[in-house]
Amino acid sequence: MFFSLNTLEADAPRSWQVYFQDPATISMEGILNFNNHLTFLLIVIVIFVGWFLSFTIYYFVEYNNRYSSKFVHSKELEIVWTSIPALILLILSIPSFTLLYSMDEVSTPDLSLKILGHQWFWSYEMSEFKTCSVNQSQTLKYSCYMMVVDGLPLGDQSPSPYFRLLETNKRVVLPTETHLRLLVSASDVLHSWTVPSFGLKVDACPGRLNQVNLFIKRSGLFFGQCSEICGVNHGFMPIAVLALPTYYFHCFVAFKLELL
């Protein structure tokens, strides 16, 4: 069930989508709430300014207002229209900084995933899992390339169960309800590992290791794309993450290591 290509459950962009993808992490839920909070405030401000503007335009015409005001300067008014926006910004900074610092919180991770950006694919490694072959030990390591869906034998399935330009030959399998640490870097140029449902966008810089926390709340198939222009095939190095409950994740790892 968890390995099926069910497009309905996939967290991928939809046609004509105008809102965010469903959140799968606490930080993305925070981003969504903050966005709603901001949008509400924005609507209130737009209505107020719009009302004020139309009021001014209406009374600007001599026909509607025969006796114009004589004053050209008002200290009280200056104080009010400077301090109110400043106060609004101050009020906004509280949830904004709370969210920002909560995302930086470093907990004790149970598992680390190393992510390396290349021109033009992503490679992943989990050093916690090792297999000892005859004379060498290997870690769980794989590279993910984009699948050219147009060339796949789809049979009579319509619409296609694959997402164009988002599918990869291998998916990054991660456990849900587990504190994960992502270590992101690049081997050649700048890349950016981005998954909208996780609220994550981590720059992959060559020679630098960026660390970020991830705690996936639910299982699902999540899609993302490289978000730092990195060359001609920048649009063709997608990210596909399959989040599985811990038990299924361990089954997957055991099966994978068997193959190494």
Ligand SMILES: [Cu+2]
């Ligand atoms: Cu790129």
